[in-house]
Amino acid sequence: MKRFGYSPTGVEWAGIALILAVFAMALLSFLPGGCFGMPSSIPYLPPSPSNFLGTNDIGDDVLAILLQGSRVSLSIGLLGATVSTLFGTVIGVFAGFMGGTVDEALGSITDFFLVVPALPLMILLAAYLGPSFMNVVMVIGLLWWPTTARMVRARARQIRGSPFIEGLMGVGARKPYIMFRHVLPNVWGIVLARFVLAVSSSILLEAGLSFIGLGDPQNPSWGMMLHFAMTRGALLHGAWWTFVPPGICISFSSLGFILIGMGMESRYRSSTKSIGDVS
Amino acid sequence: MPGDPMIFIFGEEVYGAAIRNPELFEALTAKYGLNLPLVDQFWIYLMSLFRADFGYSFSYGRQISEIIAERLPLTLIMTVPSTVLSLVAGTAIGLTLGWESDRLPKRLVSAACVAVHSFPTYWLAMLMLLFFSLWLGWAPIGGAPPAGASFVAIVQHLSLPLLVLAIFNTAYVSIIVRGLTIEISEEPFVIAALSKGLGKLNFSLRHLLKPSLPPLLSLFAIEMGFAFSGALLVEIAFSWPGMGYTMWQAVIERDYPLLQASFTMVALVVVSANALADALSYALDPRSRS
Numbered sequence: 001m002k003r004f005g006y007s008p009t010g011v012e013w014a015g016i017a018l019i020l021a022v023f024a025m026a027l028l029s030f031l032p033g034g035c036f037g038m039p040s041s042i043p044y045l046p047p048s049p050s051n052f053l054g055t056n057d058i059g060d061d062v063l064a065i066l067l068q069g070s071r072v073s074l075s076i077g078l079l080g081a082t083v084s085t086l087f088g089t090v091i092g093v094f095a096g097f098m099g100g101t102v103d104e105a106l107g108s109i110t111d112f113f114l115v116v117p118a119l120p121l122m123i124l125l126a127a128y129l130g131p132s133f134m135n136v137v138m139v140i141g142l143l144w145w146p147t148t149a150r151m152v153r154a155r156a157r158q159i160r161g162s163p164f165i166e167g168l169m170g171v172g173a174r175k176p177y178i179m180f181r182h183v184l185p186n187v188w189g190i191v192l193a194r195f196v197l198a199v200s201s202s203i204l205l206e207a208g209l210s211f212i213g214l215g216d217p218q219n220p221s222w223g224m225m226l227h228f229a230m231t232r233g234a235l236l237h238g239a240w241w242t243f244v245p246p247g248i249c250i251s252f253s254s255l256g257f258i259l260i261g262m263g264m265e266s267r268y269r270s271s272t273k274s275i276g277d278v279s
Numbered sequence: 280m281p282g283d284p285m286i287f288i289f290g291e292e293v294y295g296a297a298i299r300n301p302e303l304f305e306a307l308t309a310k311y312g313l314n315l316p317l318v319d320q321f322w323i324y325l326m327s328l329f330r331a332d333f334g335y336s337f338s339y340g341r342q343i344s345e346i347i348a349e350r351l352p353l354t355l356i357m358t359v360p361s362t363v364l365s366l367v368a369g370t371a372i373g374l375t376l377g378w379e380s381d382r383l384p385k386r387l388v389s390a391a392c393v394a395v396h397s398f399p400t401y402w403l404a405m406l407m408l409l410f411f412s413l414w415l416g417w418a419p420i421g422g423a424p425p426a427g428a429s430f431v432a433i434v435q436h437l438s439l440p441l442l443v444l445a446i447f448n449t450a451y452v453s454i455i456v457r458g459l460t461i462e463i464s465e466e467p468f469v470i471a472a473l474s475k476g477l478g479k480l481n482f483s484l485r486h487l488l489k490p491s492l493p494p495l496l497s498l499f500a501i502e503m504g505f506a507f508s509g510a511l512l513v514e515i516a517f518s519w520p521g522m523g524y525t526m527w528q529a530v531i532e533r534d535y536p537l538l539q540a541s542f543t544m545v546a547l548v549v550v551s552a553n554a555l556a557d558a559l560s561y562a563l564d565p566r567s568r569s
Contacts, residue, residue: 116546117549118508119508120507120526120542121546123526123538124539128535208401211399212515212527213531214530223399226399230405230516235408235409236413247406251397251398251399255393255394259393
């Protein structure tokens with residue numbers, strides 16, 4: 001790990017361990033069906049050697065569904081974070097570098113989305129678009145960029161004011177060139193940290209949307225397991241094995257990404273302090 | 280838009296009959312204004328918003344403003360106390376954690392706060408229901424207290440949702456206040472105050488808490504937003520008929536007018552909380568006026 005320029009702290013190791021566990025679950029789900037307990041015809045079977053996590057309301061093996069769900073939750077988490085980070089970075093770099101009216105216009109759009117409560121807006125959008133895998137990704141991606149945009153903008157603004165950009169402008173470098181080749185590489189640290197944090201949020205948001213019943217019914221995720229436990233009476237039945245495991249998975253996978261993202265962000269902050277003083 | 284609202288107005292059978300009778304179908308479509316161009320429909324919608332007229336809910340068969348007037352208070356009775364509670368508790372915890380934050384016990388508690396904050400609120404709610412309602416039988420399984428219920432019954436119904444929201448939001452506030460405190464404790468005036476030999480309580484209230492009040496105010500506004508979003512999902516888990524439960528029902532019933540109106544109201548409350556916090560911090564903090 002030293003090769004990457006730093007060694008992770010204890011907290012980050014914990015995060016890495018949690019994330020590896022989720023990826024392992026997603027990989028395990030590709031093993032042929034039935035490896036983890038056959039669907040039994042008996043509903044609400046408590047955990048036993050043949051069904052490690054028992055069965056759900058229609059007698060399916062909970063562990064098998066849990067592994068399937070890890071694939072959905074993880075891929076929506078990664079894709080949603082990619083879209084939202086991309087948006088936030090483009091808007092942030094553009095606003096911070098161009099300044100003036102562009103900055104003000106983009107700034108007020110950012111502020112608008114920052115103030116409007118995100119989850120209710122996502123529910124509204126997801127309900128209109130209809131439940132599908134890509135729609136959930138787009139809804140998360142299109143509404144979860146404002147914080148990223150703000151932080152990237154602040155950094156881009158700072159870089160804009162530094163002497164080397166002035167020098168580039170002086171020798172007549174064009175703005176797109178400066179933005180891509182000189183501003184973007186310098187905001188990379190914050191973008192990566194935001195991406196990791198966005199994966200964590202996306203996993204939680206996807207779970208929330210699925211819990212309401214707006215997830216893709218063809219790709220049941222952990223959130224949807226909670227949805228079914230709630231609506232089909234597993235909770236009232238006291239069948240804790242149907243909803244405790246998916247909840248733990250949601251919490252710990254998002255926690256893993258948060259821990260790493262926070263570590264990256266604080267590292268980034270302490271490393272940029274000196275640069276900020278110079279410019 | 281998935282699902283023709285007409286199906287949900289008439290029910291599938293009547294819809295099936297109506298669609299075979301084009302004249303009747305068109306007449307009914309016209310009655311609900313669904314044949315107008317989209318721009319006109321939107322204009323009508325916008326204009327009636329200004330009259331606080333959200334229209335008519337297909338699924339409840341009632342005026343939406345009536346439904347919201349009934350249910351918004353049920354959400355507020357959950358969010359406002361839990362927000363206030365978590366702000367007070369979270370500030371106290373955050374101040375303690377932020378001061379000499381390197382000590383191991385404090386770091387462990389901070390880590391626990393981060394962990395709790397990444398729990399889905401509704402899952403926490405389900406665990407509470409399982410433990411306190413099903414296994415211990417201390418609290419009802421959900422729902423709102425019936426009209427005219429005794430005070431004890433109301434408290435019983437409210438306690439679990441409030442507890443879930445308070446735990447979740449306290450964790451969040453603690454994390455933020457801890458960060459603020461660490462930042463402030465590096466300021467020179469803190470060293471000056473310490474060297475005067477001020478008592479611990481006096482010191483933390485006047486020199487740690489006071490400078491962090493303005494950011495705390497804006498935190499309160501963000502908190503309200505979070506509390507609302509969190510409460511929406513917690514309500515569903517507890518079948519608590521507030522705004523979140525209403526939105527959920529609207530999603531299931533494809534009741535788009537109700538869904539839009541619910542969102543508009545929630546957004547309005549959150550945005551007003553933000554505006555209020557901004558005004559307060561402008562009034563209280565001389566630094567923000569420069």
